[in-house]
Every structure is written in structure tokens, then in C-alpha cells.
Amino acid sequence: MGVVECALWGLFGGFAVEGLDFAGAIRRTGGWPWKQPEEPGPVPFLVSVVIRLAVGGGLAVAAGSAGQISGPFGALAIGIAAPLVVAQLAGQVPLTPGSADEPQDEQSQPGSPAALPHAGDDSSTVSTTTGGSDAE
Numbered sequence: 042m043g044v045v046e047c048a049l050w051g052l053f054g055g056f057a058v059e060g061l062d063f064a065g066a067i068r069r070t071g072g073w074p075w076k077q078p079e080e081p082g083p084v085p086f087l088v089s090v091v092i093r094l095a096v097g098g099g100l101a102v103a104a105g106s107a108g109q110i111s112g113p114f115g116a117l118a119i120g121i122a123a124p125l126v127v128a129q130l131a132g133q134v135p136l137t138p139g140s141a142d143e144p145q146d147e148q149s150q151p152g153s154p155a156a157l158p159h160a161g162d163d164s165s166t167v168s169t170t171t172g173g174s175d176a177e
Contacts, residue, residue, distance in 0.1 A: 044102050047116045051101025054120020055094040097123040 066074040074080040081089070097120035104110045104119050119126065 042105055042110065042112060042116070044106060046113070047101045047105030047110060048098045050113045050116030051098040051120035051123075052094050054101070054117040055097030055123060056120075057117075058097075058121050059090050059093055093123070096127065097121070100126055 063074070066080065070077045070080065075083045075086055080086075100123050101110065101116040101119040105116060110116050110119065
């Protein structure tokens with residue numbers, strides 16, 4: 042599948058979500074949403090739609106170029122899920138400078154040597170036998 046086809050399917054996915062959201066807004070307000078005081082005006086609405094479509098199309102192109110999409114439905118799904126994809130990717134990046142380099146307290150790290158029981162501790166006994174009891 043080519044880059045242009047990925048972009049078009051991603052755009053359509055974004056358009057589908059925006060269209061359904063817009064239909065819900067019309068139903069909720071009983072008319073054009075931008076005519077209601079609590080809703081954004083037509084220009085901010087249009088800008089938000091263009092941003093949503095561009096992100097959906099761009100992510101579909103990126104995934105398609107990387108070989109992560111096998112067909113039109115995958116590109117469509119990326120366009121639909123674009124906000125979730127961006128949120129998940131952004132969650133993988135530390136937001137504060139140096140947060141990944143700061144030392145962590147060893148006691149709070151699962152699997153760290155300080156959190157594991159020591160061989161000489163009598164306070165806990167761990168059985169390594171499977172399927173039986175220690176009193177055999």
C-alpha cells in the first residue's frame with residue numbers, strides 16, 4: 042500500500058470520528074453547535090478538525106512507511122485512534138528534564154537487590170519445590 046493511500050485512509054478514519062462527534066454535537070445542541078455559548082465558534086471548530094485529520098493522516102503515513110500497516114483497515118484504524126496513539130507515545134517520553142537519569146530509591150524498585158530477601162534471613166522461607174510440600 043502506497044503512502045498516498047495510507048494518508049487517505051488515515052484521513053478518512055479521522056473524518057469518521059469527527060463526523061460522528063459533530064453529529065452528536067448537533068443532536069445535543071439542537072442546531073449548529075457554534076451558535077451555542079458553551080461551544081466553540083466555527084473557526085476554532087474548523088481548525089480542530091483540520092488538526093485531527095492531519096494527525097490521523099500523518100500517523101497512517103508514518104506507520105505505512107515503516108511497514109506497520111498491512112492494508113486499508115489498518116490505516117483507517119490508525120486515523121480513528123490517532124489521539125490515543127499520540128497519547129500513548131507521549132506517555133513513553135519523560136516530560137521533565139533529567140527525570141530518566143535521577144537515581145531511584147532501591148527499596149521501591151521491584152526486583153532490586155535491596156527488595157529481594159537475603160539468603161541469611163530467617164524471616165521468610167521460599168520453597169522452590171513444585172507440586173509438593175516442604176514437609177516430605
